[in-house]
Amino acid sequence: MHLALGDVVRDRTDMALGTVVGVATQAGVSSLSRVAVHVPGGSIRLSDPYDLEIVARHARAATARRGLATLVVLAVAVLAAVLGCLYARTAGADWLLMFLAGLGAFAAVTATYHVGVRLTGPRRFRV
Known part of the structure; x- marks a missing residue:
């Protein structure tokens, strides 16, 4: 536990x-x-x-700084998704591959943010 x-x-x-x-x-x-x-x-x-x-579970109260960081990461993730779609379209990809490229770019940015939140979150110890 x-x-x-x-x-x-x-x-x-x-x-x-x-x-x-x-x-x-x-x-x-x-x-x-x-x-x-x-x-x-x-x-x-x-x-x-x-x-x-x-x-x-104990959770820290949401701060204005964390909310702003979340909005910035969301904006960067949407931008990465749009750029991924556009680059796939320029390469001559079909709509499914364009969608998957955008989804992958969005997931890469948000996963990086979640790993950062997990590493800086409250320390858990195993008993």
């Missing part, structure tokens, strides 16, 4: 909700880890990872 700090989890033993605040490992045993969960009332509980189920 991959968790990030701030994820909301439910403990299956007593159905208590809480947020993940960290991971504790036992000294000398690297495979035995417990998840620190902040439960209502201000207490911290150490739970086994297999007793937890994810209720909601």
Whole structure:
């Protein structure tokens, strides 16, 4: 299971909700880890990872800078799709190949953006 700090989890033993605040490992045993969960009332509980189920993922609030970056990437992707169609048409391609060239150019730009967002997103750790 991959968790990030701030994820909301439910403990299956007593159905208590809480947020993940960290991971504790036992000294000398690297495979035995417990998840620190902040439960209502201000207490911290150490739970086994297999007793937890994810209720909601922590997500950063959308900022104006990220929205602008998304719009710029969308505009570049549409431009790349149009150029891909035009270059395929100049090469003498049929309409299907023109469509696929435009779709490929659009997908290449948006996939690059999604990889960047994934790399700069919240860190997940395996427990």
